[in-house]
Amino acid sequence: MSATTLDTHVPLDTLYHNHHGWLCQWLRGKLDCPQQAADLAQDTFVRILVRAEPVANQAPRALLRTIARGLVIDHWRRSALERAYLEALAQLPEAHQPSAEQHHETLQTLEYIAAMLEGLKPRVRTAFLLYRLGGLTHGAIAEQLGVSSRTVERHVATAMLHCYRLRFDDR
Known part of the structure; x- marks a missing residue:
């Protein structure tokens, strides 16, 4: 140098x-x-x-x-x-x-999930969470978000692909 x-x-x-x-x-x-x-x-x-x-x-x-x-x-x-x-x-x-160990593991998992969802647009993230965690149908989510059922379907698919890429593309 x-x-x-x-x-x-x-x-x-x-x-x-x-x-x-x-x-x-x-x-x-x-x-x-x-x-x-x-x-x-x-x-x-x-x-x-x-x-x-x-x-x-x-x-x-x-x-x-x-x-x-x-x-x-x-x-x-x-x-x-x-x-x-x-x-x-x-x-x-x-x-x-939960026990202290379960408490710690749950917080780590929540942080991991939040980090994975960080790159998504707010509506995509909301649709995904309502579908996966809320157990709502595409129609119910569409009504709640004021969009079509097909849009919700695309949002959920986008979020799933995003998470899949984050999880497996590094390998």
Whole structure:
């Protein structure tokens, strides 16, 4: 590597030293929790560490902010999912409460499903969830969404293909 190439990249230790405090502060403003902000700052630098390409010297904070923003969104989504799950659990009688292990496994499964459905358009995702989880027919979903039964059929097929590709295309 030439000296010019080395000058255009920031070593990870320098990046961490120069920007970790700023990133923690930025994350605190988003999360209102210093411990969670510190965790996500560390996760951001771990993502940088496992990246294949080095960090350019141009606007390293923009890269850090982009990665951290994605982690914050994931954190918010997980928190909302967990709150909804806990609210549903609160409705169950004591005898039907899951064990701590079942609770953890269920949350992991819910996070996995939410991540799989993330790339779908809202109407497609809604139609799929109403069909698969709600047990509604295409006609009932069509009536609820104000679309044709054929459109619901296409939405469900699109969602199933999307999930199939995410699940099996990596193999």
